[in-house]
Amino acid sequence: MITAAAIQFTIKPGNVDANLAHARDALGRASDRGAQLVVLPEMWSCGFCGKSLAGLAMHTAAIAEELQDLSRRLGLVVVGSMPEPNGDRVFNTIHLIDNGRLAGIYRKVHLFSLLGEDRVFAAGDGCLLADTSIGKIGVIICYDLRFPELSRRLALEGAQILCIPAQWPKPRNEQWRTLLQARAIENQFFVVASNTCGMVGKLDFFGMSMIIGPRGDVLAEAGDRETEIVAGLDMRDMAEWRAQIPCFKDRRPELY
Numbered sequence: 001m002i003t004a005a006a007i008q009f010t011i012k013p014g015n016v017d018a019n020l021a022h023a024r025d026a027l028g029r030a031s032d033r034g035a036q037l038v039v040l041p042e043m044w045s046c047g048f049c050g051k052s053l054a055g056l057a058m059h060t061a062a063i064a065e066e067l068q069d070l071s072r073r074l075g076l077v078v079v080g081s082m083p084e085p086n087g088d089r090v091f092n093t094i095h096l097i098d099n100g101r102l103a104g105i106y107r108k109v110h111l112f113s114l115l116g117e118d119r120v121f122a123a124g125d126g127c128l129l130a131d132t133s134i135g136k137i138g139v140i141i142c143y144d145l146r147f148p149e150l151s152r153r154l155a156l157e158g159a160q161i162l163c164i165p166a167q168w169p170k171p172r173n174e175q176w177r178t179l180l181q182a183r184a185i186e187n188q189f190f191v192v193a194s195n196t197c198g199m200v201g202k203l204d205f206f207g208m209s210m211i212i213g214p215r216g217d218v219l220a221e222a223g224d225r226e227t228e229i230v231a232g233l234d235m236r237d238m239a240e241w242r243a244q245i246p247c248f249k250d251r252r253p254e255l256y
């Protein structure tokens with residue numbers, strides 16, 4: 001059994017110190033509750049801060065180092081995205097940290113053009129499936145959830161847990177829930193998704209961070225306030241379920 005947590009909090013735009021202080025405390029609380037895997041929201045260190053983003057991205061290397069230190073001391077796998085400098089643009093980047101080790105980097109592939117992400121960010125051009133101390137972890141970021149091919153690729157390559165940092169606002173609550181459950185059901189893996197909550201800039205976020213099992217069962221779900229949710233991921237049960245309904249074996253990839 002793996003214990004997973006999603007940290008949900010109201011990101012303070014541009015206030016790296018306040019966000020880092022919150023993350024530090026929340027990682028400690030999650031660890032006290034037995035968490036081995038912790039997911040933070042998308043762009044948790046500073047939010048989507050428009051013009052100041054390139055400057056804020058300069059803090060990311062130091063924050064990633066502190067996360068590595070925390071992860072080592074608390075014995076955690078940590079996932080969450082931050083801005084990464086890239087010339088006059090930035091990437092929206094996950095540093096996947098496993099007990100102090102940088103296990104991999106993922107740069108958001110699908111930029112959310114409705115909110116102009118494609119004008120500020122550079123898009124990533126790869127996937128990340130990391131072999132960690134607690135199993136094979138795939139990652140995507142927020143809007144990537146709408147593109148099932150990406151999660152599918154990670155599942156076919158062996159992902160057991162899909163981690164999703166997000167900033168997914170109202171009024172698309174039910175789309176968020178349905179898509180998370182769909183990804184879990186169709187790929188028969190665990191989904192650990194962290195969303196922000198409250199007002200962040202002009203956008204209102206509903207929270208609803210979720211931990212979902214391979215049958216689509218909701219193992220833990222947050223309301224609309226700051227919190228940490230924790231749930232056990234039973235890997236043996238996932239294997240039994242995959243044996244009972246062998247979707248991977250029954251695929252007909254020659255037809256699609």
Ligand SMILES: NC(=O)CCC(=O)C(=O)O
Pocket residue numbers: 042112141142143144146166167168169172
């Ligand atoms: N930050 C994002 O990728 C937002 C995605 C979103 O809100 C959606 O509906 O999709």
